Amino acid sequence: MSTRTRRARASHRPARLLTGLYALATLVALLLTLFARRRPHPLLAENFFGLLNVPVAPTFVSVVVLALATRALLGRKRIALWFVAVFQVLGIYVGFVALVPAARLPRTGMWVSRGSLGRELDIVSTLVAVLALWWLWRLRREFTGRLQRGSWGLALAALVVGSAATVGVAWLLLGVVGAPRSQVDPLVDTVLAVFGGVSRQTLSLVPVWVVDVVAVCAGLTILSAVTLFLASARPRSRWSPDREVAIRGLLAQHGSEDSLGYFATRRDKASVFSPDGRAAVTYRVVAGVSLASADPVGHPDSWQPAIEAWRAEAREFGWVPAVLGASEHGARAYAAAGGMRVLLLGDEAVLDAGRFDLRRASLTPVRRAVARATRAGLTVRIARQRELRLEELEEIGDRAEAWRGSESDRGFSMALGRAGDPADNDVLHVTAHDADGVLVGVLSLVPWGRTGVSLDVMRRSPEAPNGVTELMVSELLAQSRELGLSRLSLNFCMFRAVFEDAERLGSGSLTRMGASVLGLFDRFWQLERLYRSNEKYEPTWVPRFLCYDDAVSLPQVSVAAGAAEGFIRYPALRTPRAELDAEHLAQVAALATTHVDVSALGPRRTDQFRHRLSTLERMREAGLEAYPVGAASVATTPLGALTGLLDADPRRAEGAGPEAAAISVVGRVRHVRDHGGVVFATLVDGDARLQVLLDAARLGSHVLGQFTAFVDVGDLVRVDGTLGRSRNGTRSLLAGSWRMEAKSLHPVPFQAFDDPAARARQRSTDLLVHPRDVELLRLRSGVVASVRRTLGDAGFLEVETPMLHTVHGGASARPFHTFINAYGVDLSLRIAPELHLKRLLVAGLGPVFELGRNFRNEGADATHNPEFTSLEVYQPHADYTTMRRLTERIVREAARTVHGREALPLPAAGAARGRSDQRRGAAGTDVSREVELVDISGEWPVVPVLDAVSDAVGQxxxxxxxxxxxxxxxxxxxxxxxxQMRAGAVIEELYAELVEPATMLPTFYTDFPVETSPLTRPHRSEAGLVERWDLVVAGMEVGTAYSELTDPVDQRARLTEQSLKAAAGDPEAMEVDEDFLQALELGMPPSGGMGLGVDRLVMLLTDTSIRSVLTFPFVRPVSAPRPDREASPAWN
Structure with a gap:
């Protein structure tokens, strides 16, 4: 739960506590009335609430009074506090009566009989009342709900009439039972007993049933009066044409946020907008509940103020706020803005048009239903409402209404509630017709952004053949590309998870019982049938939530939701017959053609960006091009080469020699110093820098003025001129002309750009400011070229194999998954090219290698990246020893490319950390450690892994x-x-934790346990081991090699064992690749295979982290949630 949500809930906790107390009191009073109303003495529960001055008694009147008080407290009405305050004042009065002599106050005996708790507790009750009154005063800001205008008069009239009727009934009943009507006391005692239960005083002349009847009359009187008194006011933000147009404007910009967004245009909904007008909450007041549906409409950044405005209005008018059908994003917003609680309500079925393919075996029931409907001669037509004639729209509406029959019109959060309205021209109608052209089925779908539709109406003729609905849905998805649709939202299925969980093997008895109970209601509300009818399409189930304030309000919210959705008949609920006039219809039509201001859709811009943008506009007005076309004919002298020449021969800066001719250089502006008629600018390109002198005498005042007016730090400019010196002797380029090559709209922070997160996110800026990183990338390219050259000289053929795999294999790792729309097949990005390369060995291509990208959906740290470059080499008629010698040669040649000799930068033996050469850390920071170039020209150690582990553990x-x-x-x-680990896996863990980190010099560890190497040939002399080595340098595994397993029977057994692990839930286990095994069964020559991490090799050669040697290391998007993000709100 977020901090904001906790604070919001804490601020409302006292009000919720008071409401909960009265809700509990109502329940206790009801139980007492049903089961203990004839007891002559108060029970413990009565005494407890009496101590708190809450009027709990075993009478119908008590139940009604407490229920109405609870209802008013739920609505946060100010009058509710007055009710509670009156009860506390009565408590003070009763306590006072019990503590004074009996003769001084009228009817003291009855007050003492029913209200006294004993002297000590009466004193406590009086103190509680005083404290409660103080507390209620403090709570007044929480209870702002006001009454409907005129409610006082209506309530007073109902109270007077009802009271007179109640007294009259009491007077008549007293005569019926023979009590003296002429005496006032029996009548008064009877009426007062109604409010306090059967008195301890003797009412010998009045039977108990008379009191009960009078209590019912009094309760109905109070119920009528208070109901009229607390009646909800009509919202001032009711539907209007202007409001609907504004809602549609928000949908035009942000309609893709929520599949239910278009239903916000229902005309029985009121709306509350955020102060900036960029978002709105639409709702309807039902049974005293301000019932919003789905997510707020509009920009998500403005959802919170819109929700706060809606809740403020609900509090002002005394409505209970609730939300029906919010998405997870919306539910989080409601919880964060108002501390609302969230309850999973059900799931919405969403179909991905690109993934839907009737040819899939899992869609066989749908395919058969479609075939039946097609054989029956049904055809489908799809059209937008604007494309249909008026008589066609009328026929669709009339038939849909007729097919509904006597059932109530369902839907509030997922239904539009109108048909054929001229404002809904984008509504999509899918109709099914029989062989005679008669309409037999209808789907009406409202827009969901620009590329989706959401189901509004699904109806079919009772005489239509089976499969008509499946045919319409399938045909719509089949034509989705022509219609520009990518997603379809079908029905909302309440309690779907209950039905799904009940089908699982080993589901609990309570789960199955819950599904059975819901199944009983399926006859009335189609709960399970709706789930089954959607499940066969294999949709993505998107959860929808109910948001509410207090658990006490759930019954009232449930009634309101049921009434709004049509499950409960609610007479007071009417749907207005409103329409837009011609003027507003024109505004709606204009929204579809409104030009989107692209400049307003970008991120928030800084003042510097806006200043540079205005400079760009002024440049264009002046006729200068800020982004010119390149010209290959223009000779450009690289800035680095020029400064190198000047460093080698300072005489060139005097304008002597062949370089005295005009030259043209390009660089970024690092500094500009304006001295009036002379301007000095420093150009940089990587580590090279050069001063440019722009003189008005040479350029002209106009051209120089353009430079000072339009050029900013970071701009890429071209300067033509000759070499010379400034007056103080600084070598300079004497400008003869200049041109903007690319205007930078962002300042380049040459002097301060060290934040690791910013450097990773703005990689281009990072490379501009830190030229050493550019040099690292150049070294990387040199290393890759060296690897290719070494393998090419050795006779290896470079090949390319697929990156999209239908079966993930070649290594034990978690893959990335994707889907190919063209074939309707799930794919994974390759984790290794091994299996395809081995298939090429079977085909006789000879020694092959591949340098390419692999992808593993795993963690990222200083030595791992989810996307990385690897080298895989396979040589027929070789073994892992051959691969070891080849690997030594590759690494040595790469070291010679980087350092000019066979040496690696390794930690100095025995050196303490802290002094330094600098090593680039994982986040771009510098980590100090002392390194030295170590010669690697000799033989590298070869150590069996069991010997290395033995030395590490001491046995x-x-x-x-x-x-x-x-x-x-x-x-x-x-x-x-x-x-699940066995002995071999434990040994390898010991090796990985104890041996590998302690290894600094290049070392081959050989002969690993068979358990951890499913693609490796068994050792030729040691049972239980395989012929595999790992190359470890500087505590890091750089490469690995095998004597490849060529026995197809053994290979199938090992891969089958891996697939069993995958079936048991191991996400890294390999799958059985039948194509590979079939190729292996043709016979693969005995071979050696080697894999080398190119990124790690460059890291090793340059003593840097993996992120420093990648051109663009992965950076989490700013809007992406973190994996440890705390769930907010608390899901109940």
Whole structure:
């Protein structure tokens, strides 16, 4: 739960506490009235609430009074506080009566009989009343609801008439039972007993049933009077043509946010806008509930003020706020803005038009239904409402109404409530016709942004053949591309999760019972049938939520929601017959053709950006091009080459030699210093910089003035001129002309751009400001070229294999998943090209390699990135020893490319951290560690992994070491072990945690356990091991190689074991690739295979982190939620 949500709820907690107290009192009074009304003495519950001065008694009047008080408290009406205050004053009075001599006050005996709790508790009750009155005064700001105008008079009239009738009934009943009508006391005692239950005083002449009857009359009187008194005021923000046009304007800009957005144009809804007018909440007052539907309409940034305005209006008029059918995004907004509670209501079925394919086996029931309807001669027509004639619209409306029959019109949050309205020209009508052209089915769908539609009406003729609905839905999705549709929202299914959970194996008895109970209501409300009818399309289920203020308000909110949706008949609910006039219809039509101001859709701009934008406009007005066309014929001297020449021969700066001729350079402006008739500008390009001298005498005042007026720091400019020196002897380019090559609309922070997050997000700026990073990328290109050259010289053929795989394999890793619309197939981005490269070995292509991108949906740190470049090499008739020698050669040649000799920058032996050469950290910061170039020209150590682990743990480890011993060693060194691990996996964990980080010099660790290498050939002499090595340098694995497994029977068994792990829920386990296995069954030559991480190799050669050697490392989008983001609100 967010901090804002917690604060919002805390601010309303006292009011909710008071409301909850009276709701509980109402329930207790009802139970007492039903089961304990004839008891002569007050029960403990009565005494408890009596101590709090809450009028709980076993009478119908008490139930009615408390229920009405609770209702007023829920609506936060100010009059509710007066009710509670009156009860507290009565409590003071009763306590006072019990504490004074009996003869001094009228009818003291009855007050004492019914109200006294004993002297001590009466004193406490009086103190409680005083404190409560003070507390109610403090709560007055929470209770702002006002009464409807004229409610006082109506309530008073009802109270007078009802009271007279109640007294009259009491007088008549007293005569019926033989009580003396001429005496006042029996009549008064009877009426007063109604308010306090059966008195302890003897009412010998009045039977208990008489009191009950009078209590019912009195309760009805109070109910009528208070209901009229508390009647909800009519909203001042009722529907109007102007409001509807404004809502449609918001939908035109932000209609794609919510599939239910268009239903905000219902004309029985009022609306409240945010102060800036960019968002609105639409609602309807039903049974005292301000019932909003779906999400706010408009810009999400303005949702919060719109919600706050809606809640303020609800509080002002004493309505209970609630939201029906909010999406998760909307529910979070309602919870954050007002502290509302959230309850999962059901799910909305959304179909992705691109993924829907009737050829899929899982859609067989839909395909068969479509085939039946097609065989019956049904055809489908699809058209926008504007394309239909008036008589066609009338026929659709009349038939849909006739097919509905006697059922009530359902829908509030997902229904438009009107047909054929001229304002709804974008509504899409899908109609089914029989062989004679007779209409037998209708789907009406409202717009959902520009590329979606949301179901409004789904009707079919009772005589229509089965499959008519499936035919209409399938045909709509089949024509989605021509219609410009990408998504379709179908029905909303309440309590879908209950039905789904009940079908699962091992579901609990309570879940199954809940599904059965809901199934009983299916006859009336189509709960389960609606779920089944949508499930067959395999939709994406989007949750929808009910938002409410207090748990106490849920019954009232449920009644209001049921009435609004048509599940409950509510006589007072009427749908207005309003229409837009011609003027407003023209405004609605204009919205569809309104030109979007593209400049207003971008991010918020700084003052500097706006200043540079105005400079750009002034340049264009002056006839200067800020972004000219390039010209290859123009000779440009690279700034770095020029400054290098000047450093090598300072005489060139004197204008002597061949460079005295005019030259043209391009660079970014680092500094501009205006000295009147002379301007000095510093151009930079990487590490190179050059001073440019612009003199009015050479350029002319007009041209120089244009430079000072239009050029800012960071602009890319071209300057033509000759070399020379300034007056103080600084070598300079004496400008003869200048031209803007590219105007920078953002300042380039050359002197202060060190924030790691900003550097990662603005990579182009980072590279401009930090030329060393550009040099790293150049070195990377050199390393890649060296790898290609080494393999090409060795006779290897470079190939390319697919990046989109139908089966993920080649390594144990979690893949990225996607979907191809053209074939309707789920795909994954490749995690390794291994299996395809081996298929090429079977085909006889000989030694092959691939340098390419791989993708693994895993964590990112200083040595890992989800997207990375790897080298995979396969050589027939070789083994892992051959691959080891080849790898040494590749790394040595790459080191020679970077450092000029076979050496690597490795941590100095025994050096303490803290001094430094600088190593670039994962976030772009500098991490200090002392390094030195270490010669790697000799033979690299080759160490069996079991020997390395044995040395690390201090005892001999073999593949047959007891599992308990391995577990003890892992626990001793703090290494976590997963339950499914066997001995080989534990050994590799010990290696990864103890051996690998401690290895600095290039070392090959060989012969790993078979359990962790499913694609590797068994060791030729050591059972339980495989022929595999890992190259580790500087505590980091750089590459790995195998003697490849070529036995297809063994390979199938291992991949099948991997697939069983995947079926058991292991997301990293490989799947069975039948295409690969079939190729392997043709016979693959004995081969060696090697994989090398190119990114890690560059890191190793340059002593940097992985993010520094990537051109554009992944950066989380600003709007993306963090994986540890706390859920807000609290889902009930």
């Amino acid at each position: 001999r480890i073999t593949i047959d070491t007891d599992m308990d011993v391995l577990l003890e060693l892992a626990e001793e060194h703090g290494i976590p072990v997963r339950p």
